[in-house]
Amino acid sequence: MLLAMYSIFVFIFIGYAAKILRLVGNKQSGILLGFLLNFALPAQVFNGTYHAEINLAFLFMCLIALLCNICGTLILLLIGKLFRIDRESTIVLCLMGMLGNTLYLGLPIIKGALGEDYANQVVIYDQFVTGIPFAFLAPIMLSLGGKGVFSVSAVLVRLFKSPLFLSLLCGFAFRLIPFEIPKDLFVPLQSLAQTATPVALFAIGVQLELKGILDWKLTTLLLSVKMILAPLILFCFVHFVMGGFTNPWRMVLLEVAMPPLVSGVALALKAKLNGRLALNSVAFGLLASFMTIPLWLYVIAE
Template identity: 25%
Template sequence: MPAFAETILVVFTLIAIGYGVAALRVLKPETGEGLTDFVFTIAVPLLLFRILATAKFEHGVPWLLWVTYFTAVLVTWSSAHVIIRTGFGRDARSGVVAGVTAGFSNLVLLGIPFMSGVYGEDGLAMLSQIVSIHMPIMMGASVILFEWALKRDGVSTESKTLVALVTGFFRQLFSNPLILGIVGGFLVRISGLDIPAVADRVIVSLGGVAGPLALFAMGVSLRGYGIRGQVPQAISLVVLKLMLMPAVALGIALLLGLPELQTKVVVAAASLPAGVNSWLIANRMGTGQRLASTSMTLGTAVAAATTGLWLLIAEAAF
């Protein structure tokens, strides 16, 4: 059995336990929501803050890592958009939702505990470098394409000014606790200051529970979303997310000559299923909620096998 197999079993077992607890109603629904809020607003931001403030990034600014990952995002997002629009005859807004669903990996709730378990602190530091620009780029692309899709579908004839778009984007961005944690970590890093010992122990204590709680909360959330129809379309997006995106990431990584660990981390990150952000964007756009929900649920269930496959392939490449 590969060394990472145990981590995969632990990760997806914690998700399954959360799902089962929600299904059996062992916890009140609001308890699950409270856990998710804690993970997103306290635990994970503090974890990212400490990683970015203290980790040693031996390769400097990870330009090639970013190019590799976001090339895979672009190819997968574009493919999903085309398939949903031409293959299934959906509107432009559904095409945007499909692109987000296929290209937006669950790098926080699933990615952080997964990468930490498989590749340790070095792998987690590399993932944090992707996460640091992942949210701004994906949010920016979603905002722009959201406005385009509204006009394309004739839902909105209003034209937002560039100032309004930029202001709205930064308002959303800097109200996000994850972004605040990332920015805070960079500021401490640039300043050269050390985190006070007592503060560091508090941060470690709260951030240390981020991984298992995130997985448990994710399982609880999946029970709430579930499979809500549009299964053929969802399956096509799941195939793109779990097979095309990591394949493109591996190909680009080998082409650019990324170091071994960076290649393995970027392939693992690309192989993760979609998270709740796809549903949130679909809900905001007023279409594609069932597509996003079904894709997220099916993708998470299947990813236990496909992510392990891509880790084996990445190992074999070296």
Template identity: 30%
Template structure:
């Protein structure tokens, strides 16, 4: 309970600070901060946290679970669309269906998942969250997510942008470098400052979420967003979390995986929705509402698992 309260104070405090700053600071500031975190902060943070992470055990199963969660979310969203059409005789527009499926399957396992996993289970198990995100959510969003966007969206598709988003992602390269850098001995002072920089990056990432939320003002698609969040943040973690022991995952490792599965929709869903002309209002509403719902669901998953 003490850990949860401390986490809430940090999460709410930093996100709220970012929310306030997002309303006060010039518009380019959040963009510049996002660029700094994308190109510098997050990659260095990944290298730093990997040095203290435990890579033993079945860690490679983390991305496999991520793909299961993504596919299950997409399948349940498809069932929800068909169920709504059957029971209400109303059919969602194609762009809305695309955003609905995306919001149900891809989670914010990086900017939000990392700090929560670090706070609740420590750096030792950070690699599980990292493998889930880097080798699971990233490709789930920009591979399967793009395929779904092409199916339900329209307009001009810039495939080079999507390809670049995957293969020129500095976080992915730092992930590989961090695995090699684990074996390098560095001075204690450098290790200290590297660690402090990494934690500062976590704080800035949470503030950036607040800044972005300060600009999300659309709630017109709340019913559809509520359904997608029920799938993404309740059904998928509950179903897959209950069978994790079958994969040999228990204790802190299972907790990390469940927390990652229970994250709200990723900002990548909004990027994809805008790129492929899906329902932007639904993507925006799911992002904002999901960040609030997390405060309720987080203690549930920690209690159950």
């Protein structure tokens, strides 16, 4: 676990250092993100979907995790109403409180904490709890920001234009084939998928911004709900209802405790909402995760 978090820190730091030293600019960063979103991550999603063990128990865990995220979002919305937080900031609180960095950061942490066997399940979890909800929330956020009108057709178009969602569908489709595909045929795909994590973490480092700390009260509120309260709700459910933690539930809790999703920043900026709050929540959420994730892992240890 510590080695995994050390590797995460190193990759992010290298990306941030490259940005500070101007070794990587917006053009190079765009190329990296294009490679990540259109090739490396779809390869990871397809490989994970085909090989992951998916059953009703796992889907139930994903549903409970999503409900815990929704509970956290409703709490943030209620606080926003009670304390009369401005509309743009309240929307960002709800958006960033709903979506976690369950793949870029979650995958290496889960692999380090629970082992390689859970890597494929993390990929499926990310799509059900983060990827697909993000596809639905994005048009809503843009319409609230005056960038268009929300419609079901816009959501569907966004979903079926997403390489990640299409690779998810392809992975499920290939599972229906009445014979098993030889593992050797997946070697090039797995090699491509292995580049996703370091490239994603490097890209996070390039986008990281630690200057201009504004809205620190709202940032603290957001991170407290997203990284402490939401996983605490899940902890209570598993402890009192399910009777205790197994490794799959440990994986789910750690994923719920992840800091806000990086893509949420781009969406907040595009919708002309409180982009600084979104950016702060990602930057300081990453830093806070190096304390909160080991703490949660200690709490749920056997």
